[in-house]
Structures are given as C-alpha cells and as structure tokens.
Amino acid sequence: MCGIVGFLGKRNASEVLVEGLSKLEYRGYDSAGVAILNHGDINVKKCKGRLRNLEEKLNVEPLEGNLGIGHTRWATHGEPSDVNSHPHCNGNETVSVVHNGIIENYLSIKEWLTSKGYEFLSDTDTEVIPNLVDYYYEGDLIDAVIKATRKMEGSYAIGVISEKEPDKIVAVRKDSPLIVGVGEDEYFIASDIPAVLNHTRNVYLLEDKEFVIMTRQGIKLVNEEKEEIKKEIYKVTWNADAAEKGGFEDFTIKEIHEQPKAVKDTMTSRIVEGEKIKLDKISLTKEHLDNIDKVYIVACGTAYHAGVVGKYVIEKLAGIPVEIDVASEFRYREPLMNDRTLLIVVSQSGETADTLAVLRDGKKKGCRVLAVTNVVGSSVSREAHDVLYTWAGPEIAVASTKAYVTQLIAMYTLALHLASLKEKLTVEDIEEIKKEMLELPKKIEKVIENKEEIQKFASKHYMERDMFFLGRGLDYAIAMEASLKLKELTYIHSEAYPGGELKHGPIALIEKGTVVISSLTQTALRDKMVSNIQEVATRGARVMAIAYEGDTEVEKSVEAVIYIPRTLDLLAPVLAIIPMQLLAYYTAVQKGLDVDKPRNLAKSVTVE
Missing domain, CATH: 3.40.50.10490 (Glucose-6-phosphate isomerase like protein; domain 1)
Incomplete structure (x- = not known):
C-alpha cells in the first residue's frame, strides 16, 4: 500500500514521477503528490483523490526541475485530504519527505519536537520525519537521516530531499519495500519495480536499514555506520507489457x-x-x-x-x-x-x-x-x-x-x-x-469461455445487499475466497458458511429472494450439499450452483448452474473459483465500480 517514486536525472522530474506513480496505482491510495527541487527551492503539489487530480493540477501549474520525489498515500493517520497528503515538509519547507509505513512512536516524537519549537500542520505520523531531519541537520543530509531513523520506531521506506543539498536524494527502508533503479545518467527509487521498468531493468533490492545516497555522480549504498555496502544489481527479466x-x-x-x-x-x-x-x-x-x-x-x-x-x-x-x-x-x-x-x-x-x-x-x-x-x-x-x-x-x-x-x-x-x-x-x-x-x-x-450464464446472473442480482456462499470440504475453502472477492469488488455484504452449519444459525438469514452461491465439486459430500441447497431454496433463496459437467439433476433446485469440466475433486478448487471471480467482476461492472482499485483497499499491505 502507498507508493513511492524518486527521480534524479536530466529530464522533467514531475513527468517521470507521475508516470512512475501511475504504475503503482494498484497498491491502493487516496491521495497523491510530488515535491520538485529546482534552483535550490522545493515546490510541492499534492491533492486528495486519484492521480489524475494531481496531473490536472500540474497541467495548470507545471513544476520545473529534474530532481524530485512523489507519493500515492493510503491513509493510516489522518483522513484523506490535501494537507495530509505526501510529500510532507518541515516548517520552513527546506526538507521534504515521502514515507510508506507507520512511525509507531510519532506522538512522543511530535511532543518532543513541539517542545523544541516545531509546528505541525497535518494529522499524519509522517510529518515528524522532515522535522526530525531538520533538527538533526548539521551540514550532511545522510547524517541527519540516519539520526532521525534512530529516533523512530515502526516500519518505513523513506525518500528525502533538502534545499541545502539540491543535487541529492537520500532514502532508506525498514520493514517496507524500496528498490533503487539505475539508468543511464539517471537514478530512481520506488516501492516496486513496475514504477521504473520503462526506464531501466537494473535495480538494487534494499534490505532493512540500508541507506541510499543518490547524486548526479551515481549511487552509494551505506549502513547505519555509513560503511559502504557492495550489492549486486538485480536484472528484471519480465516485460513492462505484462x-x-x-x-x-x-x-x-x-x-x-x-x-x-x-x-x-x-x-x-x-x-x-x-x-x-x-x-x-x-x-x-x-x-x-x-x-x-x-x-x-x-x-x-x-x-x-x-x-x-x-x-x-x-x-x-x-x-x-x-x-x-x-x-x-x-x-x-x-x-x-x-x-x-x-x-x-x-x-x-x-x-x-x-x-x-x-x-x-x-x-x-x-x-x-x-x-x-x-x-x-x-x-x-x-x-x-x-x-x-x-x-x-x-x-x-x-x-x-x-x-x-x-x-x-x-x-x-x-x-x-x-x-x-x-x-x-x-x-x-x-x-x-x-x-x-x-x-x-x-x-x-x-x-x-462459458461466462454468459455468470453475466446473466450478475445482471439480475447486482443490486443485492447480501449474498451467501455455501460449501463443504474444499468447496467451503472456495466459498471463503469467493465471498472475499465479492466483498472486495462489489461492496456487497457476503458471508461464507460450511453447508453443515446452516442449521446452527445462518439459516435464520435466509428469506425470499436471498441470493446463495454454492459449489458441488466434492463427490463424497455432493448429496449432503444438495440437501443444503434445497433447504435454502424452499425458504425462497435464489441459488446459483457450481457443478461438474453432466450433473444436471441439480438444476431442479436452483435458478442457475455454472458447469465446470470434471477433474479430481482434490483439484476442483482451481476450476470452481473461476466462476466466482467472474461473478464478482461482472457484478462490480454492472454497478459501475472501479474494479481494479476498490475503495479502501491496497495491493500490498505493508502496515498492520
């Protein structure tokens, strides 16, 4: 969750950063921003909402400069808003920071910095970082960042720029992913490889407490003691097209x-x-x-x-x-x-x-x-x-x-x-x-290929408030994943239950029109599952079943049947989950939702 991109080179930094952030949208976010260093000044543009909002802002007020950091934020501390968006700066805006993770002791740091005269604008934990760096700065940015991290507890991937060292980016990771991209006379930091793939396939994969000093002369990796780290470059072999x-x-x-x-x-x-x-x-x-x-x-x-x-x-x-x-x-x-x-x-x-x-x-x-x-x-x-x-x-x-x-x-x-x-x-x-x-x-x-029945079922039931998934044995394992997929993509409340647990409470939720999805791929449990389907159907449930080809008898008790090729019952989950995924997908499409980026969710959950 959240995305970091940093760039130092000869091109327009804001364009490179926005493009990189677009490759990280899958991680989930609710705001975006960039900080560009130009002629010794840090200029920040950030806003709540999708990356396109930031792009529109930059189209109206372009930022010049070929060094900068960018971020897509998924809110943990403080609601999604312009002021809580990253990058964050210290009070006089001489230091700017992007951060993934959580600073667990930020409140005590904030109180301590406040006692030193520092003021805070946002509700975030991140804002303590640029102020810590400013407090510890004595002429060397890497020293200040190292001292700041020693004060912090929690998880972080951090990119830092400073007006006092206008041709440098310093970065570090601890329990939150960060990679370094090495191009031709240009360098990158990012949360994930797709952000840099259009520019380079050569990356360093950082370990915890490894610091990056990025200048126009190249990249240096050091530890907490400022001892240089020798690391092999990892060459990315998969295509950006993927x-x-x-x-x-x-x-x-x-x-x-x-x-x-x-x-x-x-x-x-x-x-x-x-x-x-x-x-x-x-x-x-x-x-x-x-x-x-x-x-x-x-x-x-x-x-x-x-x-x-x-x-x-x-x-x-x-x-x-x-x-x-x-x-x-x-x-x-x-x-x-x-x-x-x-x-x-x-x-x-x-x-x-x-x-x-x-x-x-x-x-x-x-x-x-x-x-x-x-x-x-x-x-x-x-x-x-x-x-x-x-x-x-x-x-x-x-x-x-x-x-x-x-x-x-x-x-x-x-x-x-x-x-x-x-x-x-x-x-x-x-x-x-x-x-x-x-x-x-x-x-x-x-x-x-045989997805039409699923599309039809989705078009009939996309406005439902609740859906239930039933299964026995491995079919119950599939029911749990199917229920989660429906929640994630459609925001419809759904629950998964073992078929044998119906009489122990869940059947009280079944009424006329209730949608129930059930798979019948476990041969030894098939007849018992059919009985469970009949129990909900007689109470008015509208049932879609997943069954093996040829098992036409189940059609008597359900509204729709999605047939899958026969295989070993042990392997059936691989086939049975596909109709469930398609059901969630087509239901979300019918509702007009953003299926790739569901609300409040992130691809990579790198904080608790």
Whole structure:
C-alpha cells in the first residue's frame, strides 16, 4: 500500500514521477503528490483523490526541475485530504519527505519536537520525519537521516530531499519495500519495480536499514555506520507489457484471462509426467520431515484461503497434520514454534507486514521457513530458508485472481513433494494427480469461455445487499475466497458458511429472494450439499450452483448452474473459483465500480 517514486536525472522530474506513480496505482491510495527541487527551492503539489487530480493540477501549474520525489498515500493517520497528503515538509519547507509505513512512536516524537519549537500542520505520523531531519541537520543530509531513523520506531521506506543539498536524494527502508533503479545518467527509487521498468531493468533490492545516497555522480549504498555496502544489481527479466491492459477493459478481467498461462507457468519444469516433483532449490528432505513435529501455514486474506486448501491437501496426500492461521492473529498469540516446526508463509507480494513478522519470529525460534510468493527479491523470498515461487507474473488489480490460483498450484505441488518424501502415495497415484494438474490450464480456458450464464446472473442480482456462499470440504475453502472477492469488488455484504452449519444459525438469514452461491465439486459430500441447497431454496433463496459437467439433476433446485469440466475433486478448487471471480467482476461492472482499485483497499499491505 502507498507508493513511492524518486527521480534524479536530466529530464522533467514531475513527468517521470507521475508516470512512475501511475504504475503503482494498484497498491491502493487516496491521495497523491510530488515535491520538485529546482534552483535550490522545493515546490510541492499534492491533492486528495486519484492521480489524475494531481496531473490536472500540474497541467495548470507545471513544476520545473529534474530532481524530485512523489507519493500515492493510503491513509493510516489522518483522513484523506490535501494537507495530509505526501510529500510532507518541515516548517520552513527546506526538507521534504515521502514515507510508506507507520512511525509507531510519532506522538512522543511530535511532543518532543513541539517542545523544541516545531509546528505541525497535518494529522499524519509522517510529518515528524522532515522535522526530525531538520533538527538533526548539521551540514550532511545522510547524517541527519540516519539520526532521525534512530529516533523512530515502526516500519518505513523513506525518500528525502533538502534545499541545502539540491543535487541529492537520500532514502532508506525498514520493514517496507524500496528498490533503487539505475539508468543511464539517471537514478530512481520506488516501492516496486513496475514504477521504473520503462526506464531501466537494473535495480538494487534494499534490505532493512540500508541507506541510499543518490547524486548526479551515481549511487552509494551505506549502513547505519555509513560503511559502504557492495550489492549486486538485480536484472528484471519480465516485460513492462505484462503490467499493461493489453486490450482488456481493465486489469482484473485481463488477469482472470491470464490464469491458464499462470497455472501452466507455475507447473512448468516442476510437474512433468514420469519425473519426480522438482521444487526449484528447495532442499527439504525426508530427514528434515522426520524431525518435524508441527506444520503451520500462515497468511493473510486471499493467501490465507489458499493456505486452507493447502492444509487440506497436505494432510490428505502427505498425512502430515497442519495448522492454518491468520498472520495478524498468529503473531500475537505466542504460537508454539521451535526447531521441529515447519512454517509455511504465503504472500503474493512478499512484503505483507504481518506475514513477514511471523516469518522473522519463526526464524528466531528455530523454525524452518518455506515461503510461497510471487515476487522474486521480495523480503519474504530473501528471508525464508526455502522459496516456492508462483509464476503469475505482475498482478496489478488489487483483488487477487491469478496469484490465488497459482498459490493453489504451489500447495498441490508442495503436497505431492511431501507425500513422495513420506512415501504416502504410490507412484501411480502421484502420476494420476500430476496428469490431471497438467490438464487444468485448458479446463480453466473452457470455464472462462462459458461466462454468459455468470453475466446473466450478475445482471439480475447486482443490486443485492447480501449474498451467501455455501460449501463443504474444499468447496467451503472456495466459498471463503469467493465471498472475499465479492466483498472486495462489489461492496456487497457476503458471508461464507460450511453447508453443515446452516442449521446452527445462518439459516435464520435466509428469506425470499436471498441470493446463495454454492459449489458441488466434492463427490463424497455432493448429496449432503444438495440437501443444503434445497433447504435454502424452499425458504425462497435464489441459488446459483457450481457443478461438474453432466450433473444436471441439480438444476431442479436452483435458478442457475455454472458447469465446470470434471477433474479430481482434490483439484476442483482451481476450476470452481473461476466462476466466482467472474461473478464478482461482472457484478462490480454492472454497478459501475472501479474494479481494479476498490475503495479502501491496497495491493500490498505493508502496515498492520
């Protein structure tokens, strides 16, 4: 969440910054701004709302200069407003700062600075930073920034400019992502790689408490003691085109259509008929597993729902007990972890604050940590012992689609690997599952092609206030993700319940016209789920079912049926979630909502 861009070069900085910020819109934001340094003066333009508001402001009042910093803000301290927008300056506007993260002790710093004569204009935690830098400034900007960070507690990625050193940008990260781009006689800082891809493929991936000193002579990386850090440049191999819409109306529908390729790419070289499962450089062996007493899968949001499926399939295929938990709760309940624990963390961005905190806590307690992430070079990927990448490519839309299905593929692949190590499945059983997995991309394509029924259902029910999702077994895991997707994209209140829990309270919510969505892909539980559908239908519910091709009997009890190709029940979540994603998408489109950037949400949640 939030986006930072900084630029030093020969071109117009405001144009470069706005373009870079546009590549970070997927992170979620409610205001935008830039600070440009020109002829020794800092000029700031910022405003509440979308980036286009800032562009209109800059069109009327252009800013000249070829050094500057920019920001898209997602409000944490202080409501979205012009004054609370970034960049923030000190009182006499000689220092300007952009900041992602949260300064946890900002109130005590603010009181201390106030006692020193400093005044504050905004309600933000960020405003203490430029004032701290000003307080500590004694002729060297990097010294002042280092001293300021020593005073601050919390998470941050920071870019700083000063009128007193007009050809310099200083930046630092701690628990919030920041990269440095190296172009031809121009340099960048950014929260994420897409912001600089149009200009360079050469980037430095910063670690915590690494400082950047950027001048026209080049870039220097130092630690807190100002000792120079030698770091290899990371060369970006994916195309900028992957972050463009490619003829689709928006990124969400584009990324839904990219799921067959994303699934195929995530399996490539790992799932090959007749060959053992290959998990990149993961060195987990049978001996390691024999020394494991407990397995945790920990994640947030959509990644958590992928973890629910992971728990099910690892237990079923490998016979290993697994606990699944939400990272924001897990990290505070003193979980029982030690050197006999396997901790699996799942994060699309690899920067999710709560998940990253769990990873670090687990390592301190001696856990072996395996990360599932989509971003090479992310904090999670660098800090885990083992990494299983989901090759979904850049996911721009805030609500996750293709990252989720690739996380499912990662869970199946990991489960098969563990089952093979534990010798819980025969070679024939493993080959059967692999064969069906390799068929999934074509079957996903078929589901996406048959989307008319979903569009019709969405056009009838897009004004509903409530919807309910029911399922049993793995269908319940899908119901949870489907409910979240509907909430995110449409702002319709929705809940997911296990079918067997209906009589324990939720059925009281069913009345004439209530919309219920249910999937029927778990053969052993299918008849029980049909009974649950009939229970709500007889009370007036309007039901849409997801069923295997050929299961026409279910049509007797429902308003609409979306058929998916048959597969192993174990793999059905990969296919069953597609109609749910499309339902949320078409409902949001009918309501005229911004499907790529839902209100209040951010792509990468880098603060608690």
